[in-house]
Amino acid sequence: MDAQTQIEALAMPVAEPELVPAAEPETPAAEPMPVAESEPAAIDERPPIDEPPAPGDSEAEPEATLGRVPLRHLEDGQRVRGVYAVRTRELRRKRNGEAWLRLSVGDATGAAEAVCWEEAEALYALCDTGSAVHVTGVFEMSERWGAKIKIAELRCAEPDEFEADDLAPESEVDVAELEAGLRQLLATVQDPELGLLLDRFFGEDSATWPRLRDAPAAKVYHQAYRHGLLEHTLSVAQAVSAAANFFPGIDRDVAVAGALLHDIGKCVAYNDDPLAIDLTDAGRLQGEIPLGYYTVRREIEEIPGFDPALAQAVLHIILSHHGSLEHGSPVVPATREAVLVHMIDNLGGRLGSFDRLERNLPAGESWSGFDRALSGSAFFGQRAASAEPPEESRAA
Numbered sequence: 001m002d003a004q005t006q007i008e009a010l011a012m013p014v015a016e017p018e019l020v021p022a023a024e025p026e027t028p029a030a031e032p033m034p035v036a037e038s039e040p041a042a043i044d045e046r047p048p049i050d051e052p053p054a055p056g057d058s059e060a061e062p063e064a065t066l067g068r069v070p071l072r073h074l075e076d077g078q079r080v081r082g083v084y085a086v087r088t089r090e091l092r093r094k095r096n097g098e099a100w101l102r103l104s105v106g107d108a109t110g111a112a113e114a115v116c117w118e119e120a121e122a123l124y125a126l127c128d129t130g131s132a133v134h135v136t137g138v139f140e141m142s143e144r145w146g147a148k149i150k151i152a153e154l155r156c157a158e159p160d161e162f163e164a165d166d167l168a169p170e171s172e173v174d175v176a177e178l179e180a181g182l183r184q185l186l187a188t189v190q191d192p193e194l195g196l197l198l199d200r201f202f203g204e205d206s207a208t209w210p211r212l213r214d215a216p217a218a219k220v221y222h223q224a225y226r227h228g229l230l231e232h233t234l235s236v237a238q239a240v241s242a243a244a245n246f247f248p249g250i251d252r253d254v255a256v257a258g259a260l261l262h263d264i265g266k267c268v269a270y271n272d273d274p275l276a277i278d279l280t281d282a283g284r285l286q287g288e289i290p291l292g293y294y295t296v297r298r299e300i301e302e303i304p305g306f307d308p309a310l311a312q313a314v315l316h317i318i319l320s321h322h323g324s325l326e327h328g329s330p331v332v333p334a335t336r337e338a339v340l341v342h343m344i345d346n347l348g349g350r351l352g353s354f355d356r357l358e359r360n361l362p363a364g365e366s367w368s369g370f371d372r373a374l375s376g377s378a379f380f381g382q383r384a385a386s387a388e389p390p391e392e393s394r395a396a
Contacts, residue, residue, distance in 0.1 A: 068166075072109035074362060076141040080149050083134050083162040085275040087111055089127045091120060103127060105135060105149070106275075107167050110360040112139070116151035123154050130276030132157040132167060146369050147362050168274035169225035169359075175213065178230050185237055185260075191253040193306055194314070198257060200299045201264060211267045216277045219270065223352050226274045229266055232348055236262070239344045247336070254310070255337040258317030262341055265292025265318075289328055292318050317341050354378050 068082025084105035092100055099120040104111055114135065116123055127133055136153035171178065186202060189195050201208045217223035217232035237259035244252040268291045269283030282291060293315060300311045316338055322329035323342045333339040350373065357368040357378045368378040 068107070068162075070109040071105070071107050071112045072359065072362075074112065074139040074147075074149075075364070076139065076362075078139045079137075080139050081134075081136045083132050083157040083167070085167040086127045086129055086131050086133055087276055089124060089129060091124045099124075101127070101151075103151075105133070106169065108165065108169050110169070112147065112149055112360070114149035114151050116154060126154065126156055129278065130273050132162050132164075132275070134158075134161065141362060164275070170274075171223070171225060171227040171231045173227075173231055175227050175230070178227060178234055179213070181238070182230070182234050185234070185241060185256065188241070189253050189256060191257075191310070193303065193310055194253050194257045196303060197296075197299060197306070197314075198260060200302075201261065208264075208267060211272070212264070214272070215267050216270055216274075217263065217266065217352070218349075219277050219279065224277055224356065229263060232352065233260060233263055236341070236344050236348045239348070240340055243340060243344065247340070250336045250340060251313070254313045254317075255340055258314050258321075258337055259341050259344065261292070261296055261314065262318055262321040262345060263288065263292065264295055265289060268295070287328060289319060289322065289330070313337065321345050350374065 068084075069078065069080065071084070074080065084107050087104040087106045089104075090102045092102055094100060101116040101120040101123050103114040103116075105114050106112070114137070134153075134155050134157045135149065135151060137149050137151040139147070139149050141147045182202060186195075186198055189198060200206060201212065203209060212233075213230050214226055215229040216225055217228035223229070223232045237256055240255050240259040241252065244250045244255050265288035269279060269286075269288035271278050271280050296318060297311075297315060300306050300315075313335065316331070316333075316335060320329050320331050320333040320338045321342050323346065324332055333342045353371060353373040357371060357374075358380055361368055361380065366380050368380075370377055
């Protein structure tokens with residue numbers, strides 16, 4: 001079988017015979033796909049790869065012996081066979097109306113796009129967001145279309161085929177270390193009213209603390225994993241605390257309290273499914289900033305005699321921390337403390353995007369694709385120079 005026939009055979013459903021005249025391969029002339037949105041129909045884009053074993057082939061390697069390769073360690077042309085979590089799913093249409101499936105699948109090491117051209121509607125029904133699916137296919141990297149898993153087979157995973165912890169990303173910083181840093185920072189707040197307010201959210205006996213500790217910081221762009229909100233909140237508050245010493249006129253206690261509370265609405269705005277982070281109904285209908293404002297205001301109203309000016313200063317930081325109306329804040333920063341928190345929060349989010357992109361970057365790559373959060377691509381020069389494929393990846 002020549003290389004072109006191998007490629008066409010791989011694009012067909014696994015269950016069909018190898019050369020069925022009725023199965024017409026995608027061609028650029030018959031099925032061109034939109035350049036900006038989907039996979040090209042041209043099969044000459046696909047690199048020659050070994051044909052996967054057909055079902056029932058006596059020489060086919062058993063699934064259990066291959067094992068699941070972490071997404072971060074996949075290489076161009078490598079076979080994929082294992083269980084991954086469905087982060088997002090989308091049923092799309094070719095120009096002729098035929099459906100095709102696009103997924104984002106993930107594990108604890110990162111995420112990858114996956115596409116399937118056959119039986120898309122039936123497979124879409126299997127791939128509920130947050131579900132675990134067994135994927136068989138090939139990982140391919142194209143300079144034009146990026147990195148993708150070309151799916152040959154897809155099915156629901158059995159409960160004994162995976163561990164949930166292997167599929168859910170977490171902060172790379174130990175949660176105990178994050179909590180210790182938080183407790184240390186809280187102890188530096190001198191204002192007794194602010195200390196009492198913060199204890200209602202971050203105190204070890206607080207009803208809010210368990211959720212705040214485990215919640216993600218975002219759905220996609222930065223710290224979108226378990227403990228991500230705590231990691232982001234602590235880093236922003238620590239940076240605000242340090243920066244407050246270098247700028248005159250800033251009330252450090254107000255700035256630190258506002259930094260610690262600025263994203264508190266995300267405890268309600270995001271769900272608690274680590275395999276598929278998404279907005280809750282409240283998050284969609286109200287937004288995380290209004291949710292945070294009302295959450296903190298309710299607690300302030302429960303504290304007898306809380307200084308109204310102090311309450312207004314903290315609440316203004318929460319309302320304005322996105323920096324502009326077009327970015328979701330109902331007001332723009334109008335105090336030194338609010339400007340400082342906004343700028344540090346924006347910096348933390350952008351640097352968090354670099355962490356996300358590096359986490360999902362295939363081995364040996366130094367450039368990411370275009371990223372909306374950065375309005376461009378990210379470069380990781382040292383990573384490319386020092387990257388060494390793991391033994392399990394080379395052996396697969």
